[in-house]
Amino acid sequence: MKPSELHFAKTHEWVAIEGDMATIGISEFAVKLLTDIVYLSLPAIGKKFSPGESMGEIESVKAVSEIYAPVQGEVTAINEQLPDNLALLNESPYDQAWILKIRMADPSQLSNLLNYAEYQRHCETATH
Amino acid sequence: MPYLFDTPDQRRHMLDAIGIQQIDDLFTQIPPGLQLNRELNLPPAVSELELQQEMERRLGNSNISPKICFLGGGIYDHFIPAVVDEITSRGEFYTAYTPYQAEASQGTLQAFYEYQTLISQLTGMDVSNASLYEGGTAVSEAVFMAMRINGRHQKVAIAGSLHPEYKRVLQTYFARLDTQLVELPQLNGVIDPEVCRGLVDSETTAIVIPQPNFFGCLEDVAALTKIAHNAGALSILAFDAISPGLLKKPADYDVDIAVAEGQPLGTPLQYGGPLLGIFTCRNEYVRKMPGRLIGKTTDRKGKECFALNLQAREQHIRRDKATSNICTNQGLLALRTTVFLATVGPRGLSQMATLSHQKARYAAELLTKTPGVCLKFQQPFFREFLIQTPKPSTEVLAALAAKGFNVGPDLARFKMQNVDGWQNCFLVALTEKRTREEIEALAVALKTVLQ
Structure with a gap:
């Protein structure tokens, strides 16, 4: 997927929309900041999240960060290959390294998310 | 008592240093008729423990061992080989904490790595x-960890x-x-699994079980x-640190987290402290585990070294x-526990556990011969x-x-009202x-006290 076709949260998750399904990953910018990623924990299928809630953890040699839900809904799929192939996050952050899929309760929430150009500006100004 | 090193290797080393084959070579100058x-x-x-006891007996009424200890309740008077003090009091080791620049103290990290290995072996x-x-x-901490695991x-x-x-302590936390x-x-001294089935449900994070209780x-x-597992809860075991010498290892019960008081x-x-918290778990939960973890790795020159692991989960980050x-x-x-376990080994620990059990059985048999004295629970x-006696336990003790x-200790000290007749009950540990x-003398003393 091209980043220009994706939505972004200020907390560095990306969202791809197809109908009421949202595929979620983390941005290339976030992966670069984290450096070597050593561990990823994912939620169980069927778990429900509100925007801003922690869905899982991503751990690098530097720090442990939360993965926040960018939209409201229920987890319908997780990328089970990913925790054992964390290099995919560096190699293919927008395709093979998708993290999970959420069936959205309310697709109108997307207005809270940024487009790619807005997200890039956010990354430039964000103090991390 | 000081620890005297005397291994076959060390003897060989000394003989080699002075250039002789065997100790008898030192005496060849003495005419054979006078040998x-x-x-x-x-x-x-005799064993080290027997030697210690013999020396204390010969010292007689000195104040080394003023009273004979049958105290239990979580802290126990077990044998400690002299080598434990010898090694832990060395200047290189004698500090209370992992230093802040932990990797600068490779010896300390190696000792804790060995501690972790020994505790994993002890518990399975x-x-x-x-x-x-x-x-x-x-x-x-185990309960908080269970909450992090199952939410x-x-x-x-x-x-x-x-x-x-x-x-x-849990209530305080x-x-x-x-x-x-x-x-x-508790019913008749233990938890009946049938009774507690209805008390563990989908809201329960974990069940905490002592062994022995x-x-x-x-x-x-x-x-x-x-x-616990059927309800999706974790099983936390608080085991007696000496017990794996005789009873099943914690891992054999299929528990998720096993903790213990390491003092024995x-x-x-x-006077009740300092003490040692032993903390173990399944590998899949290691990232939710509190405390420090030492790992073995290699430095940039390829040499074996030790480092702190999973620090990204600690509060400074x-x-x-x-x-x-x-x-x-x-x-x-x-460190004391590391030296202790490495010295006594699996066989020594098994001997300690078995002897403690046998002596406890003997003591229970003798003490309950006094009329009115009985085991509170037939388990x-x-x-x-x-033990329950006809008199208030504070007076008896x-x-x-x-x-x-x-x-x-006596149950009155803890006001343990979930036991009938708690005012007249006290623990005896062997x-x-x-x-x-000593056991026979205690039985005579109890009989006299109750008359």
């Missing part, structure tokens, strides 16, 4: 941390036979939380663990989301049991102390150090 040519007329060598569990402060906080914050089920002080502590009732009795840990493994009785506010360990006591026990026996004469 003894037989062994000295001495009794056979996948992972041990580098220790926590003591058994009570280890129980509380259940509503309820914790604790055995009514858990050490009352561990329960109080949970004082400002909405979590409900559900007590599984505070009364010394053995719990059906495997059945209780199954109940090489730390003397010293992760602030409020850290696994625990404990970022250090009980360094000196973990299998390990090295400690609960004070009278026994006056006769030179430290026995207890270790391999107690002799037949």
